[in-house]
Amino acid sequence: MDRFRFPAYIQLGNNRYRERYGLDFEDFKVGQIFRHRPGVTISQQDNVEECINTFNQAMIHFDAHYAEQTEFKRPLVDTTLIIQRLMGLTWKTYYRRKRIVEWSCIDMLAPVFGGDTLYVETEVLFVGANLKDSESGLIEVSLRSFNQNQKKTCEMRCSMLIYKRDHLPFSAKNY
C-alpha cells in the first residue's frame, strides 16, 4: 500500500504553493531506503568533458581506439564523473545538506560505459546524536547505483551534515 509522505510544497495561500524539498535531520531514521528519481544516462561526451574539467589524462576515458584494444572494447566512464552524478541525483531527499564530510568507502563494482543509465538508491546507516547547540547533525548513508539492467555498478558510504528543522537559513521565510 503506497502512502504519500513529506510534502513537496508549503501552502502559502488558497491557491499558492511554494516548492520545498529535503528531509530535516530529525526526519532521518536508520534503515530508511530512498530510491532516487530521475536517473541519468551518461554519454561518452559527458565522459570526455569530465576529463577536460578535471585534467584527467587517463586515455581509457577518451581515446576510443586505445580503449578498443582493451578488454572493455570502449571507453570506461571515469570514477569522478560517476561519483558527481550519483551524489547529485540524491538532491531531492538530501536538499538540506550542509556539507559532505567523507566517503569511508567507494567500490566500483562494474564498468560503466557511455549510453548506460544509472539509478541511485540510498539507505540510512547511522544517525548521530541531536546535539542541542548544533544547527546540523551527522548521518551516514550507503549509496548504491544500478544500471538499466539492474546490475549494481557502484556502492559507497557517505557521511554528511544535514540541517535540523528550522535551522536551515531562510527557513523562517519558508525557503
Next chain:
Amino acid sequence: MKDSLHFLREVEPNTYIETCGVDFEDFEVGQVFEHRPGHTFSEASCLNYARHSFDLSPGYSDQRYARRVYGDRVRVPETFVLSAMALTTRTFGKVVANLSMTDCKVKTVYAGDTLYLESEILGKRKSKSRPDQGLLHISSHALNQDGACVCSFERKLLVYRRNLGPYERAGY
C-alpha cells in the same frame, strides 16, 4: 631513473613517442609522486560542475542563499574536490580500472584555491586472476596553495604490466 619514469621514448633515431604513465614494474612501495601542474578552481568551474551534477539543492543553484549560509566565497563542490584525483593520472595513466577507494575525507575548499596532489605507493602485487595486470594500493593527499591538506583518500587500482597492455596495438 627507471625506464617508464621518462615521458619520451626514442622509437628510432631522432623520433620520440610520448609515454603515458609509469609501468607496474617501476612502482615501489614507499615512492611518493608529486603531481604537477595543480588545479585552480574558478568560480565558474565550480558552478558549472555543480550544475552538471544535476544537484538542485540551493547551495550552488541559488547564490543569494549560498552567500548567506556559507559566506561570500563560492565553495568548491565536495565531489569536485574529490575529482582532483584526476591529477594523478599522469603517473597512473596505465590504469586498467579503478577498483575502490577508502577514507575519502574532504574539507571545505573555496573558488580561487589551487590544489596540488601527491601520492604514495602503499602496496603492489601481481593480479592472480589477471596475469597481464597488477594491483596498486595508493594513498593520495591534496594540498592547497598554503600546504594544508584539504582532501585525502586511499585507492586500489589495476594497471597493466609491462609489454602486456594494449599499448603496442593502440600505437602507444
